[in-house]
Amino acid sequence: MSHPNIELWPALAAREFTLAVRRFATERIAPAAGEIDARDLYPRELVKELAGRGFSAITLPTEYGGGGQDFASAVALFEEVSVASAAVGVSLLTIFQAQTMIRLFGSDSLKQRYLPQFAAGLLASYALTEAAHGSDIRSLDTKAHRDGDAWVIRGEKHFITSASAAEFFVILAETPEGVSVFAVPLDTPNLSIYQGHNSATFGLRNGPHMNLLLQDVRVPLDHLIGTEGKGVRQAVTTLDYSRTLAGAISIGIARAAFDGAYARAGQREAFGQTGLGFQGIQWYLADAVSEIAAARLLVFHAARALDTHDAIDRYGSEAKLRASEVATRTAAMAVQVCGAYGAMMNSPFGRYLRDAKTYEIAGGSSEILKNTIGKYLLRGVAAGRT
Numbered sequence: 240m241s242h243p244n245i246e247l248w249p250a251l252a253a254r255e256f257t258l259a260v261r262r263f264a265t266e267r268i269a270p271a272a273g274e275i276d277a278r279d280l281y282p283r284e285l286v287k288e289l290a291g292r293g294f295s296a297i298t299l300p301t302e303y304g305g306g307g308q309d310f311a312s313a314v315a316l317f318e319e320v321s322v323a324s325a326a327v328g329v330s331l332l333t334i335f336q337a338q339t340m341i342r343l344f345g346s347d348s349l350k351q352r353y354l355p356q357f358a359a360g361l362l363a364s365y366a367l368t369e370a371a372h373g374s375d376i377r378s379l380d381t382k383a384h385r386d387g388d389a390w391v392i393r394g395e396k397h398f399i400t401s402a403s404a405a406e407f408f409v410i411l412a413e414t415p416e417g418v419s420v421f422a423v424p425l426d427t428p429n430l431s432i433y434q435g436h437n438s439a440t441f442g443l444r445n446g447p448h449m450n451l452l453l454q455d456v457r458v459p460l461d462h463l464i465g466t467e468g469k470g471v472r473q474a475v476t477t478l479d480y481s482r483t484l485a486g487a488i489s490i491g492i493a494r495a496a497f498d499g500a501y502a503r504a505g506q507r508e509a510f511g512q513t514g515l516g517f518q519g520i521q522w523y524l525a526d527a528v529s530e531i532a533a534a535r536l537l538v539f540h541a542a543r544a545l546d547t548h549d550a551i552d553r554y555g556s557e558a559k560l561r562a563s564e565v566a567t568r569t570a571a572m573a574v575q576v577c578g579a580y581g582a583m584m585n586s587p588f589g590r591y592l593r594d595a596k597t598y599e600i601a602g603g604s605s606e607i608l609k610n611t612i613g614k615y616l617l618r619g620v621a622a623g624r625t
């Protein structure tokens with residue numbers, strides 16, 4: 240490739256940190272990415288290794304043992320890791336979601352108990368979805384009620400990412416006051432995890448997306464996270480945070496697809512010149528590189544908004560919406576530019592396309608993100624800002 244990678248994709252957060260993660264991702268994660276995807280494996284060893292470097296708690300305050308870094312650094316981490324493997328990126332993301340729910344809404348006792356465990360590398364999942372409730376979680380079939388000194392939870396969760404390896408779960412259940420959020424460690428009696436009919440996805444394969452069966456699971460009263468009945472608001476705020484990082488994962492996928500197509504076009508010859516010599520191929524790549532660069536800036540802008548807590552619903556949604564769509568377009572372009580090689584099971588381009596498309600649904604579909612941006616715009620009209 241004629242451009243050094245750092246010139247094409249300059250560090251947008253701290254340079255030394257970004258390049259160190261890029262090196263680690265290239266050397267340690269990329270060689271395993273194909274097998275993780277093909278065998279649908281949870282990359283336990285790699286995630287524990289990342290956690291050992293403090294990466295699974297990068298934004299967690301230092302008082303809990305976390306990295307205390309800003310969200311631009313977190314975005315750089317998720318992007319660089321996901322250039323190598325989006326499956327490793329989403330494995331980090333579910334940990335971030337569970338951790339963020341406790342950091343933002345947990346009682347002091349819950350924070351003191353679990354956040355240091357996150358800093359030490361606790362693996363976690365974030366369980367909202369059920370068979371009959373995906374985008375709309377305003378009511379749930381999983382129910383919880385108080386019984387003496389415990390909450391008792393009964394129901395079933397579906398599509399739960401990382402649950403084949405998670406040691407801890409954040410779970411939404413409906414109580415008499417409305418949807419509420421609970422902390423449930425893996426070793427809680429009457430909690431079972433199994434592979435349902437719909438556990439295998441074609442993209443973002445970091446192990447099967449498991450079902451959680453809760454058959455009168457009892458947790459202490461302080462394992463209610465935040466306020467009873469305010470679970471939807473808390474879950475959406477947590478998603479406002481994680482959507483920016485999901486956008487970073489999509490940028491990682493887009494970069495990987497672009498880099499692969501660019502390299503291939505620079506080497507493959509037809510009609511007496513390289514693919515890159517054809518203006519038609521240059522135009523594909525020119526569109527892609529400029530689209531990725533724009534979406535990448537949007538994701539970093541959303542990270543700054545998280546640091547300043549400025550309209551995080553708008554910016555998180557814009558970042559994920561644009562980055563996931565750009566990733567899908569880039570991955571499809573990459574297949575085209577690579578010709579038959581792009582369509583081979585032996586090449587990584589099918590994985591990029593499957594991962595990119597799946598992220599237009601997981602963690603908030605594009606339609607739901609547009610609804611969130613729409614609500615932001617409506618608030619502006621109501622406040623007379625137009």
Ligand SMILES: Cc1cc2nc3c(=O)[nH]c(=O)nc-3n(C[C@H](O)[C@H](O)[C@H](O)COP(=O)(O)OP(=O)(O)OC[C@H]3O[C@@H](n4cnc5c(N)ncnc54)[C@H](O)[C@@H]3O)c2cc1C
Nearest residue numbers: 365366367368373374398399400440443601602604606607
């Ligand atoms: C790879 C993957 C990983 C996942 N991981 C997790 C996880 O870890 N934890 C978890 O809890 N869940 C997880 N999910 C579930 C995911 O959050 C849901 O799939 C998602 O919220 C969409 O819900 P649904 O599939 O039920 O679609 P539905 O809600 O049934 O929606 C179907 C279609 O209708 C559209 N739609 C719905 N409502 C509206 C509306 N108001 N306006 C316009 N269009 C609308 C949707 O955008 C979609 O296109 C995962 C899903 C996937 C694919």
